[in-house]
Structures are given as C-alpha cells and as structure tokens.
Amino acid sequence: MKHYDVIVIGGGIVGLSSAYYLGKAGKSVLVLDKGNGTDGCSFGNAGYVSPSxxxxxxxxxxxxxxxxxxxxxxxxxxxxxxxxxxxxxxxxxxxxxxTDQHVSASKKLLADLSILSRSLHKEIAEELKLNFxxxxxxxxxxxxxxxxxxxxxxxxxxxxxxxxxxxxxxxxxxxxxxxxxxxxxxxxxxxDAFTDPKIFMKQLPSLLKPLDVTIEYGAAVTKFNNVGGKIQSVQANSIDYSADQFVMAAGSFSPPLMKKLGLRLLxxxxxxxxxxxxxxxxxxxxxxxxxxxxxxxxxxxxxxxxxxxxxxxxxxxxxxxxxxxxxxxxxxxxxxxxxxxxxxxxxxxxxxxxxSPDGLPYVGRTRKYKNLILATGHAMLGFTLGPATGKLVMEIALEEKTSLEIGMLSANRY
Ligand SMILES: Cc1cc2nc3c(=O)[nH]c(=O)nc-3n(C[C@H](O)[C@H](O)[C@H](O)COP(=O)(O)OP(=O)(O)OC[C@H]3O[C@@H](n4cnc5c(N)ncnc54)[C@H](O)[C@@H]3O)c2cc1C
Known part of the structure; x- marks a missing residue:
C-alpha cells in the first residue's frame, strides 16, 4: 500500500484546492471523499468570489x-x-x-483572504479556460x-x-x-466576480491529474489510527491509508470525524x-x-x-x-x-x-495532533476562499511562512 505525504479528507473546493497546491509543491497526495464528485455544498452554491x-x-x-x-x-x-x-x-x-469589535478585528483579514483568493481563482480559471x-x-x-x-x-x-x-x-x-x-x-x-461552481468543481480534478494526486470517491473515512499524538492512518471501506500529514476538509461533516479523534469542533x-x-x-x-x-x-x-x-x-x-x-x-x-x-x-x-461561531474559517494545525491540519468553517465564503485556503494549507504542511498572518483562524481557538 502506497504511503502518501498528505491525505486530504473531503473533496469539496477546500479539499481539492489543498490537494492542488500540495501537488504543485511536489507532495504525493490522496484525497478521500465519501461522495462521487458530482454534488455537495461546493457545487450548487451561488458561485460568488466576493471580496465585498x-x-x-x-x-x-x-x-x-x-x-x-x-x-x-x-x-x-x-x-x-x-x-x-x-x-x-x-x-x-x-x-x-x-459585536462591532469583532467586525473591526476580522474585516481586514477576511478582505485580504478574499482578495488573495480572487487572484488565485483567476489563475485557475485561466488554466481551465473557465468563464470567470x-x-x-x-x-x-x-x-x-x-x-x-x-x-x-x-x-x-x-x-x-x-x-x-x-x-x-x-x-x-x-x-x-x-x-x-x-x-x-x-x-x-x-x-467581485462569479463563475459556475458546478463547472469549476467538475474541471478542477483535471488540474490534479498531471500532479502526484489521487482522488478516491466513494471513500468515507470512518476510523483513525493514532499513535503518540500522531495520526498514522485513516480507514475508508475497510482499507487503511497512511500518510505523514492529514488535512480535515470535510466541511459540515467535519465535527463527527473530529469527535472520533477526541477533538471538539464548534x-x-x-x-x-x-x-x-x-x-x-x-x-x-x-x-x-x-x-x-x-x-x-x-x-x-x-x-x-x-x-x-x-x-x-x-x-x-x-x-x-x-x-x-x-x-x-x-x-x-x-x-x-x-x-x-x-x-x-x-x-x-x-x-x-x-x-464557525465567529464567522472565520479554521485553518491551522491542531494542538493535539501535530500532523493534522484543519481547513473548514468557511460558511458563506467557502467558494470565494477555497483557493486561498488551499494555498495556506500547503504552506502550513511545508512549514513555510504563510501568505497572510492567520493567527485568528487557529484550529484551537475554542
Ligand atoms: C445556497 C448556498 C449558496 C452559497 N453561495 C456561495 C457563494 O456565492 N460564494 C461563496 O464563497 N460561498 C458560497 N456558499 C458557501 C460554500 O458553498 C461553502 O462554504 C463551501 O462549498 C464549503 O466547501 P468545503 O470544501 O469546505 O465543504 P464541502 O463542499 O461540503 O466538501 C466537503 C466534502 O467532504 C466530503 N466528506 C464528508 N464526510 C466525509 C468522510 N467521512 N470521508 C470522506 N469525505 C467526506 C463530502 O462528500 C464533501 O465532498 C454557498 C452555500 C450555499 C449552501
């Protein structure tokens, strides 16, 4: 069984974008998704890429x-x-x-993240020849x-x-x-821009093909094997898949998975x-x-x-x-x-x-498992912020300086 650099759980826009930037950085990546790659929150949304x-x-x-x-x-x-x-x-x-204080504290980061993501969306759309x-x-x-x-x-x-x-x-x-x-x-x-999210999501896997990225559909992660504060492998369809690092990008389905790891995700x-x-x-x-x-x-x-x-x-x-x-x-x-x-x-x-309760995504390593990166909680902004999140996940996985200061997005803030 192949051992991967990174396993990404969830193939919505956040999971696929993470796989894209990790693959471009030379990592071997496996994306496990319980669906069949044709539906889910990332497909039927309004398609706004909206710094506003x-x-x-x-x-x-x-x-x-x-x-x-x-x-x-x-x-x-x-x-x-x-x-x-x-x-x-x-x-x-x-x-x-x-509160006004929370809006003041978070608006610059949300705007900067969206502006970064808009430019990444544009690059991806150009590569895929999409109507952005x-x-x-x-x-x-x-x-x-x-x-x-x-x-x-x-x-x-x-x-x-x-x-x-x-x-x-x-x-x-x-x-x-x-x-x-x-x-x-x-x-x-x-x-602000917009595109057809269904077409975007259908085409995005074609950018992953030339990279060392594999997507397995119909693969619901049901179990984790952990040793000494590290996740060793995940199980889907009774098969164990092992990796050095894991990304939790299962959108709204993330909390029950985090619970299996003994972590509470609000x-x-x-x-x-x-x-x-x-x-x-x-x-x-x-x-x-x-x-x-x-x-x-x-x-x-x-x-x-x-x-x-x-x-x-x-x-x-x-x-x-x-x-x-x-x-x-x-x-x-x-x-x-x-x-x-x-x-x-x-x-x-x-x-x-x-x-998430504060309207900010969770992007960062968990304290309990140093090889688990959380990437979810984007609420109404997930389509906008997917590519920027993918890039940040890649930077975190490679232990590089992140494109933006994202302390406020900590995975451990509650
Ligand atoms: C009506 C509506 C309109 C919207 N409009 C916009 C908009 O215009 N602009 C915008 O920025 N955002 C918009 N959004 C929000 C946006 O769609 C979401 O924030 C975004 O799709 C979330 O992406 P995700 O990858 O985190 O999650 P998802 O797209 O939900 O992907 C999670 C994936 O994880 C998989 N999964 C779950 N459990 C498991 C498991 N156990 N094992 C393996 N895989 C698993 C699922 O199959 C799924 O494919 C809208 C949302 C809605 C509902």
Missing amino acids: HFIPLSSPGIVSKGLKWMMSSDSPFYLKPRLNLDLARWGWQFMQHA REEGIVMLCNTEKTLKHEIEIGEMAADLGVPAKTMSMNELDALDPNVKKNALGGVFFPQ LEPGKGYSVDWVNPASMPSVSYIFVEARVAITPLADRVRLAGTMEIGGLNEHVNMTRAHGFLRSIQNYFPDYEFEKIKDLPIWAGLRPC
Whole structure:
C-alpha cells in the first residue's frame, strides 16, 4: 500500500484546492471523499468570489434580527432550537462575537483572504479556460435603513482595498438595462466576480491529474489510527491509508470525524437552497444580492441561479418547502418579472455551509495532533476562499511562512 505525504479528507473546493497546491509543491497526495464528485455544498452554491463579503456572519444586529426571523416559518435565517450541548456552545460563542469589535478585528483579514483568493481563482480559471466573470455584484436594497447600512459598508470596503460605488436606480438601470428592478438603490462592488461552481468543481480534478494526486470517491473515512499524538492512518471501506500529514476538509461533516479523534469542533451546518431557472424572464448582466431578503442572483450561461436561506438545523439536507418558497417568493419584490408562480415548481437543491461561531474559517494545525491540519468553517465564503485556503494549507504542511498572518483562524481557538 502506497504511503502518501498528505491525505486530504473531503473533496469539496477546500479539499481539492489543498490537494492542488500540495501537488504543485511536489507532495504525493490522496484525497478521500465519501461522495462521487458530482454534488455537495461546493457545487450548487451561488458561485460568488466576493471580496465585498468581509463582514462575518456573527455581526451586530444579527442576534435581534435572528430572534425576529425565528418567529416566521419562511424567513431567510433560522436556528432550530435543539437540546444539544455543542449547539448551545456554538450559539453562545456566536452571540459573543456579534459585536462591532469583532467586525473591526476580522474585516481586514477576511478582505485580504478574499482578495488573495480572487487572484488565485483567476489563475485557475485561466488554466481551465473557465468563464470567470469579473462583472461585479450589486447589493440591492429596498428599504432606506438597509441602503444606508450598505453605503456605510461600501465606505469601509474602500478602506480595505475593495472598491465600492453607491448607485441610484438610474445608474443601476444603466449598468444593467436587461432587468426591471424594484428598489431604492444599491452599492456596486465592481471587483467581485462569479463563475459556475458546478463547472469549476467538475474541471478542477483535471488540474490534479498531471500532479502526484489521487482522488478516491466513494471513500468515507470512518476510523483513525493514532499513535503518540500522531495520526498514522485513516480507514475508508475497510482499507487503511497512511500518510505523514492529514488535512480535515470535510466541511459540515467535519465535527463527527473530529469527535472520533477526541477533538471538539464548534461548527454548525447552515443549510441553504438554490434553484436554477433556465431561460429566465430576463437575464441580468451582473450578479445581485437582495439585501433585506438575503437572496443571491447569479447569471450563468443559459440560466440564473437563485440562492438563499440560512437554516441552522443539524446535519440534514432535507428541503423545507415553506422556507424555500419563502425565499423564492421574496424575489419578485426586487425583480417584478421573476414572479413566484414562474419559479415555484423548479427543482430545489440544498447544501450545508460549514459555519464557525465567529464567522472565520479554521485553518491551522491542531494542538493535539501535530500532523493534522484543519481547513473548514468557511460558511458563506467557502467558494470565494477555497483557493486561498488551499494555498495556506500547503504552506502550513511545508512549514513555510504563510501568505497572510492567520493567527485568528487557529484550529484551537475554542
Ligand atoms: C445556497 C448556498 C449558496 C452559497 N453561495 C456561495 C457563494 O456565492 N460564494 C461563496 O464563497 N460561498 C458560497 N456558499 C458557501 C460554500 O458553498 C461553502 O462554504 C463551501 O462549498 C464549503 O466547501 P468545503 O470544501 O469546505 O465543504 P464541502 O463542499 O461540503 O466538501 C466537503 C466534502 O467532504 C466530503 N466528506 C464528508 N464526510 C466525509 C468522510 N467521512 N470521508 C470522506 N469525505 C467526506 C463530502 O462528500 C464533501 O465532498 C454557498 C452555500 C450555499 C449552501
């Protein structure tokens, strides 16, 4: 049986990006994934590569808004109350971090990580000849209060090296004349980009082929063999695979695996839905976020992808139709031609975002096992940050200086 330099558990965007940069650095890598490489959170997301998203999920106002939303069965954010100690710990840490101080402390790192990742995405897209669309994202608002707040975020963005422009409705219509809009105005982030995540994920393995990287699908890791603070091997399908180092990149499925290693990982799955509308009523020329409704609209080749909801409700991909219809119904409040009747029967995809309580990913070695690198917890930013995370994982594995100072992403912070 071959012994590898590194075994990566999980073949989503974080796992495959890690394998890519490790392989490019000359390491022999095995990626083990329980799926078949055609679906999962990294495939059906909105495809934004968005430096504009530097405010972590745990931010001021989210707790009171969340409590209000919890009273409504079709709201965009929902935390299902459960008697579970890990959820209670997660919720407590989430509330502790929903502060201005936390936003101030983390926004620069999130912006820098996204800017780095955007440039890596662009390089990968060029190698794969993918349509990496650098056309920007509009944060579209239909209340004065949110518009004011978004303008403030736009001002913060400029200080972080992320260009932003406040736009009137006339300016937005000139930017994107294709779609009728019903809003008060918005903020345009011209450096945000987007691409079709499914195509990206299908093509990425072709970049790994010339490297010393093997991907095994249908290989769910079920067991670890450890000796003296080191992982020796993992087991999948009753086969032992050994390596010098291991990367945990199993997204929302990481906590039960970490538990097998005697490690507690504060991470909750945040379920979201997306719907593809082929030949939509009108095709936008930029992507949008409807701020109050928390909905993302991505124009892809022949379709728009409509994505939304954040449901903290455990490790299940069951579609809650009331909530899914809630987000689909909200779309016509911004794009009147996107009538609910036209989209309500389209197939609904569900994915689980791996959410840390402070809205920052975990990237780093664990204290208990020096040869285990944790790379997960990217929540709404995993597609954006996948390549940068992969590069950081490679640098950590090779014991090089990391491209950015990432002490705040420590795997041992809770
Ligand atoms: C509706 C929606 C819209 C989104 N939009 C965006 C967006 O526009 N931009 C953005 O940046 N992010 C977005 N996200 C978030 C993004 O999709 C995730 O953060 C990202 O996909 C997480 O990637 P990952 O590799 O960490 O996890 P995953 O993609 O979940 O990959 C984990 C992999 O681990 C494998 N695995 C699990 N258990 C095991 C095991 N025991 N053994 C072996 N393998 C295992 C799984 O099969 C899976 O392939 C969105 C998410 C949703 C749900």
